[in-house]
Amino acid sequence: MEYLDNSHPEWDTMWQTLSGYPINSGDMLCINAGQCWEYMGSNRDHHHFRHACHPATQRAEYIYIERGRALVGWS
Secondary structure, eight states, rough: BBBBOSTTTTTTHHHHHHHTSSGGOOSSOBTTBBBEEEEEEOOOSSEEEESSSOOSSSSSSEEEEEOOHHTTTTT
16 A cells, blocks of 8 residues: 655545546535545555545445556456
8 A cells, every 4th residue: 555645646636536437526625523535545456535424324434446547457
C-alpha cells in the first residue's frame, strides 16, 4: 500500500471519480456528523476510500476506485 500526496498526478482524478459515484451525488466530501470521505491509500490496482458515517446511509461506506494504470494491463 502506498499513500499518494495531493501533488500526485492521479490525486484530482481519483477525487473526481469518487464524487461521481451515485451515493455521493457529485459531492467529493459528503460531510456528515463531523465525518467525510477519507483517502486510505492506494495499491497497484485501486485507490481506497472510507467514510465513517455516510449521509446517505448513516453507516460506514468503502469505495475502491480502479487506478488508470490498472486498465493498461488488460490490453
